[in-house]
Amino acid sequence: MVSQTFIVGDVHGCFDELMLLLKKSGYKSHDHRLILLGDLINKGPDSFKVLSWVREQQVDVVVGNHELKFIKAIENRLPLPAALEELKKSMNGEWKDWLAWMKGWPVYIEEEDFLVVHGGLVPGEHPSQSETEYLVNIRYWGGEGKDMKNPSYPAWHDLYTGSKLVVYAHWAQQGLRIKENSIGLDTGCVYGRHLTGLWLPERKVVQVSSLNQG
Ligand SMILES: [Mn+2]
Numbered sequence: 391m392v393s394q395t396f397i398v399g400d401v402h403g404c405f406d407e408l409m410l411l412l413k414k415s416g417y418k419s420h421d422h423r424l425i426l427l428g429d430l431i432n433k434g435p436d437s438f439k440v441l442s443w444v445r446e447q448q449v450d451v452v453v454g455n456h457e458l459k460f461i462k463a464i465e466n467r468l469p470l471p472a473a474l475e476e477l478k479k480s481m482n483g484e485w486k487d488w489l490a491w492m493k494g495w496p497v498y499i500e501e502e503d504f505l506v507v508h509g510g511l512v513p514g515e516h517p518s519q520s521e522t523e524y525l526v527n528i529r530y531w532g533g534e535g536k537d538m539k540n541p542s543y544p545a546w547h548d549l550y551t552g553s554k555l556v557v558y559a560h561w562a563q564q565g566l567r568i569k570e571n572s573i574g575l576d577t578g579c580v581y582g583r584h585l586t587g588l589w590l591p592e593r594k595v596v597q598v599s600s601l602n603q604g
Contacts, residue, residue: 395423396596397506398587399559399575400454403434403473405443407585407598415587415596419447425499427559427575428454428508428526432473434580434602438480445491453495454508454560455526461489497522504555504590510572511556513549529561547572557588566595 396417401408417424426449431437433456444451460477463470464485470478481488498507498517505517509528512520512535524535530543537543547569550556555571562578566586577597579585584597 392421392423394421394592395425395504395590396587397425397427397557397575397590398585399427399577400429400562400579401426401434401440401585402429402456402580403431403437403440404579404585404600404602405434405436405439406601407579408440408443410598411585411587411596414598415589417587419449424449425506426451427506427557428452428495429456429559430454431460431477432456432471434473437473437477441477441488441492450499451495452499452506452508453492453497453522453526457492457495458522458526461492464489497525500554504557506557508558509560510546510558511550511552513546513551526560529564547574555590557590568593568595 396415398411426444430440430444460474478485498505507517508526511517512524513531517525528538528546530538530540531546531549532543550572552571557573557575559576561574562576562581564574565577567574573588575586575588577584577586579600582600582602584599587596
């Protein structure tokens with residue numbers, strides 16, 4: 391029975407930092423559960439390496455807005471940003487298979503003691519009631535799901551009154567944010583800052599510095 395879970399924020403292709411963080415944390419695949427909070431891909435150097443590792447290790451992952459963007463662009467034959475075009479190329483002829491796998495990622499995972507989601511929760515709603523678009527993109531909430539980047543609205547976690555701990559990512563600008571019932575883990579590794587993980591139930595934070603100092 392696995393009793394400890396390690397949860398990691400936006401990786402964005404930072405494979406080396408992910409490996410360093412797991413080593414520093416003491417994570418062991420046989421003893422612990424690992425959950426990645428989505429946005430594994432795009433922007434950083436090694437998106438395909440991260441995806442391949444996650445698939446091989448069969449770790450838990452929730453979907454991020456960048457995975458959804460990738461899936462949508464390919465399915466609708468839209469132009470891809472350079473890093474995603476590179477990712478598709480790395481998949482060779484097997485991108486359909488990779489896409490099918492990514493489409494199976496859950497939007498949130500709920501356990502007895504915590505819930506993980508890429509962006510956050512719509513205030514007053516259980517995530518099973520909410521549109522995926524909100525759950526992966528939310529930062530600020532003005533009541534209608536419009537303009538979720540608008541800082542004149544309250545942060546969604548200031549409106550969240552549930553007792554269950556919500557662990558989320560997607561908000562590099564906010565950085566590490568620890569509250570009683572929510573913890574934000576995106577600390578902008580791909581922007582030269584840190585990659586952050588969290589041990590539950592201990593609520594112990596582990597960080598490594600970005601290797602990209604450019
Ligand atoms: Mn994101």
